[in-house]
Amino acid sequence: MQVNIINLIKDFGTTRAVDDISFTFSSGHIFGFVGPNGAGKTTTMRILATLDEPTSGDATIDGVSIVESPETARQLIGYMPDSLPTHRDMSVHDYLDFFARAYRLVGQQRRQVVDTVENFTNLTGIRGKTLHALSKGMKQRVSLARALLHDPPVLVMDEPAAGLDPRARVELRELLRVLSEQGKAILISSHILTELSEICDGAVIIEQGKIISAGTLDEIAPIDAEQQTVLIRPLDRQDDLCKALLLMPHVTAVNQLGHEIETRVAGSEQTCSELLENLIRDGFRIVEFTLQGGDLESVFMTVTKGEVQ
Amino acid sequence: MKYVADVLENVSNTLNPIVIKELRQAVKGRFLAAVLLIFLGIQLLTIGLFLTNDSVSWSFDAGRNIFKTLASMLLVTCLILVPAYTGLRLAMERADGNVDLLFISTLHPRSIIWGKFFAALVFSALLYSVCMPFITLTYLLRGIDLPSIFVMLALNFLVIAVAIQCTILLGCLPANRVFKIILGLGWFLLITGYIPFHIAFTTVIPGVNLLDRGIGSQIGSWRFLAISSGVLIAGVAFIGLLARLATALISPLSANRALPVRTYVIVVWIVTGISAAVWTAVTGNGAPITVWAFVHIILQCIGLFIAVSERESLGQRVRQSIPRTRVLRPLAFLFFSGAGGGVMWSSLMIILTLLFAAVLSSVYTHAWSGNDLEDFMTCMAALGMLSLSYAMVASLIRRRFLANRVAGGYTWLISLVLMGCATTILPLILFLLSGTWDKRWLIGSPIGPIVFSANGDSDLLTESAELAAAFAVFVSALNLPWFIKQIINFHPSKQNTASNTPTD
Numbered sequence: 001m002q003v004n005i006i007n008l009i010k011d012f013g014t015t016r017a018v019d020d021i022s023f024t025f026s027s028g029h030i031f032g033f034v035g036p037n038g039a040g041k042t043t044t045m046r047i048l049a050t051l052d053e054p055t056s057g058d059a060t061i062d063g064v065s066i067v068e069s070p071e072t073a074r075q076l077i078g079y080m081p082d083s084l085p086t087h088r089d090m091s092v093h094d095y096l097d098f099f100a101r102a103y104r105l106v107g108q109q110r111r112q113v114v115d116t117v118e119n120f121t122n123l124t125g126i127r128g129k130t131l132h133a134l135s136k137g138m139k140q141r142v143s144l145a146r147a148l149l150h151d152p153p154v155l156v157m158d159e160p161a162a163g164l165d166p167r168a169r170v171e172l173r174e175l176l177r178v179l180s181e182q183g184k185a186i187l188i189s190s191h192i193l194t195e196l197s198e199i200c201d202g203a204v205i206i207e208q209g210k211i212i213s214a215g216t217l218d219e220i221a222p223i224d225a226e227q228q229t230v231l232i233r234p235l236d237r238q239d240d241l242c243k244a245l246l247l248m249p250h251v252t253a254v255n256q257l258g259h260e261i262e263t264r265v266a267g268s269e270q271t272c273s274e275l276l277e278n279l280i281r282d283g284f285r286i287v288e289f290t291l292q293g294g295d296l297e298s299v300f301m302t303v304t305k306g307e308v309q
Numbered sequence: 310m311k312y313v314a315d316v317l318e319n320v321s322n323t324l325n326p327i328v329i330k331e332l333r334q335a336v337k338g339r340f341l342a343a344v345l346l347i348f349l350g351i352q353l354l355t356i357g358l359f360l361t362n363d364s365v366s367w368s369f370d371a372g373r374n375i376f377k378t379l380a381s382m383l384l385v386t387c388l389i390l391v392p393a394y395t396g397l398r399l400a401m402e403r404a405d406g407n408v409d410l411l412f413i414s415t416l417h418p419r420s421i422i423w424g425k426f427f428a429a430l431v432f433s434a435l436l437y438s439v440c441m442p443f444i445t446l447t448y449l450l451r452g453i454d455l456p457s458i459f460v461m462l463a464l465n466f467l468v469i470a471v472a473i474q475c476t477i478l479l480g481c482l483p484a485n486r487v488f489k490i491i492l493g494l495g496w497f498l499l500i501t502g503y504i505p506f507h508i509a510f511t512t513v514i515p516g517v518n519l520l521d522r523g524i525g526s527q528i529g530s531w532r533f534l535a536i537s538s539g540v541l542i543a544g545v546a547f548i549g550l551l552a553r554l555a556t557a558l559i560s561p562l563s564a565n566r567a568l569p570v571r572t573y574v575i576v577v578w579i580v581t582g583i584s585a586a587v588w589t590a591v592t593g594n595g596a597p598i599t600v601w602a603f604v605h606i607i608l609q610c611i612g613l614f615i616a617v618s619e620r621e622s623l624g625q626r627v628r629q630s631i632p633r634t635r636v637l638r639p640l641a642f643l644f645f646s647g648a649g650g651g652v653m654w655s656s657l658m659i660i661l662t663l664l665f666a667a668v669l670s671s672v673y674t675h676a677w678s679g680n681d682l683e684d685f686m687t688c689m690a691a692l693g694m695l696s697l698s699y700a701m702v703a704s705l706i707r708r709r710f711l712a713n714r715v716a717g718g719y720t721w722l723i724s725l726v727l728m729g730c731a732t733t734i735l736p737l738i739l740f741l742l743s744g745t746w747d748k749r750w751l752i753g754s755p756i757g758p759i760v761f762s763a764n765g766d767s768d769l770l771t772e773s774a775e776l777a778a779a780f781a782v783f784v785s786a787l788n789l790p791w792f793i794k795q796i797i798n799f800h801p802s803k804q805n806t807a808s809n810t811p812t813d
Binding site for chain 2: 050051052053054055056067068070071074075087089090091094098099101102103104106107150
């Protein structure tokens with residue numbers, strides 16, 4: 001299953017929300033969709049979910065066009081919007097049962113699907129609770145369960161981790177991993193880039209409706225072989241370490257960030273390794289020595305300017 | 310037992326999911342239970358008070374009087390509470406964006422609207438069922454026959470159904486919360502204002518109301534059959550039209566929202582036109598044709614203001630469905646969403662309605678007396694042309710001067726303001742300048758032709774129609790480039806030639 005977004009353009013009056021974007025993601029992969037507020041992420045996702053239509057361009061899911069055959073495309077997509085279910089007097093089970101009916105699931109099959117999805121998203125214990133009594137994390141799970149009811153091969157998730165506590169985020173991450181292993185193609189937008197870094201195979205970075213960068217994390221990370229940033233956390237003697245670092249060859253800048261020291265090193269990964277070796281030899285007790293860059297957050301901060309439409 | 314379970318399972322699978330959801334929520338909520346209990350209590354109290362009155366034992370009208378009270382109470386309850394409950398729920402769901410989620414399921418917007426409607430009808434039927442034992446008692450107390458009871462309850466139910474569908478349409482309107490509250494209050498006042506008239510005409514006014522002579526004695530007559538079937542057809546057709554409009558309102562912008570509405574209106578136009586013609590032929594009375602033409606022309610005048618507020622360029626998805634053969638394309642232009650096509654379609658329907666009425670009048674010459682028909686036709690033609698003119702002027706003003714301030718969807722509002730000015734400010738200025746009042750000053754107002762026709766002022770009516778024709782021709786000429794542009798742009802979109810090669 002391959003999803004192709006092809007030269008997608010969306011205008012709202014004189015404003016171009018999405019400006020000729022093209023990218024691809026496929027089964028078994030989680031793709032991050034990253035950009036500042038107002039970059040056009042939600043618009044693109046709504047177009048993909050057939051809720052809005054593009055001004056021009058198209059998106060195809062295994063060849064099925066969302067413009068020409070939206071009804072067929074809907075069967076292939078599970079869409080999880082950034083808004084949460086708000087039916088006040090409906091229980092979790094009734095809500096899922098209702099959407100299962102809306103997807104034309106009948107009889108025993110419907111009951112089985114709802115039970116399976118409730119189990120998978122860990123909602124069995126709260127299936128009788130009304131939606132308005134749920135926490136945000138629970139509501140996100142209900143929203144995910146709804147998107148999974150018709151077993152779509154493609155999942156489009158708009159800010160699923162927004163407002164979740166750390167435990168709920170970890171649980172969501174695990175669910176996404178399982179879904180990816182089941183062969184689903186997942187496009188997920190999030191502001192929590194560290195989360196995305198851990199689960200995404202690739203990412204699309206978008207700003208002002210245009211793609212800034214797209215591809216696997218290795219492909220989009222701007223690797224500068226001549227300049228490295230290293231984060232060092234010593235056990236003690238932080239001031240001495242700073243002084244020692246400044247005297248070392250290849251170290252171009254040192255910056256104290258609380259208990260950590262951000263160090264700029266002119267050279268390759270080999271130079272960094274030698275730096276660590278020297279520090280240990282000089283008797284510094286190093287707890288953490290991390291080479292920065294290459295993660296989604298730093299790529300995002302490097303390539304975007306934070307401009308909105 | 311298993312057979313019953315299977316039947317229930319099949320029913321459950323076949324039912325519209327919206328109906329099931331609404332009923333489940335209603336059963337779990339406190340509102341419906343509270344209404345049913347209170348209603349039951351009030352009915353018990355009412356019938357108790359009647360029965361403890363001594364006059365019941367000797368009065369021959371006791372059953373009828375109690376029935377009038379109970380039926381009125383039932384009507385008030387169903388007409389106010391059920392539409393309010395349905396409309397509020399729908400408006401809240403629309404505001405929360407929950408309806409959006411339904412569009413990505415296989416549920417059609419049509420199913421959503423009909424689901425809401427049938428769920429509300431079930432609530433009304435529940436209230437009816439609570440009332441039934443007491444109404445049965447009224448038959449035993451003398452003064453009323455069974456056909457009267459059934460016909461009255463059916464008529465009330467039809468009115469309730471129309472009110473429910475109207476409320477659903479209002480709930481679907483794309484408006485902000487404040488505007489919706491104003492609309493809701495206006496609708497509530499309209500319903501509460503209508504109820505006394507309905508009760509008066511059906512049960513109180515001597516000589517007019519349905520109960521005094523008993524419907525049982527009239528039920529086999531042609532007149533009764535014609536009127537009752539006419540009311541039923543009109544009611545059902547109106548509910549259908551409201552449902553189509555509501556469906557169009559909640560359908561995604563990317564859909565051809567005009568097609569189902571216009572197809573439905575054409576079918577209703579033909580069916581009701583033929584019915585009216587047959588009725589006129591059988592009774593020799595031109596009233597059915599007059600009513601038919603009046604209703605359709607008024608609907609099309611409203612349609613002009615809606616059409617002019619539609620978008621001028623079509624989206625990709627709609628353009629995909631434009632016929633590729635040049636022969637079918639002009640016809641399709643009239644049935645596709647879009648301002649130009651909508652204005653043309655409504656104008657054409659007004660002309661066809663007037664033509665059909667004119668043809669029938671030449672066949673059944675004795676069905677109208679004096680100049681009645683001529684005045685009526687002139688009045689309707691003037692009204693249609695004035696509506697077209699104001700709609701087009703509003704569109705022109707918006708495009709030329711307010712393009713960045715007023716969205717196309719609000720062109721109807723500019724039309725209303727213009728018509729309001731022509732009806733109030735212009736005559737007022739002329740009055741202040743001349744110092745005397747002359748009804749001629751209403752000549753540019755849409756209510757002018759109606760006033761002149763009602764007063765039997767044929768000369769002014771003709772002048773009004775001539776002015777309206779000149780106005781319509783002038784404004785249409787000014788808008789001609791706008792029409793031509795839309796016609797030229799009305800072609801299927803080219804197949805997507807974009808490269809499938811991703812950038813990553």
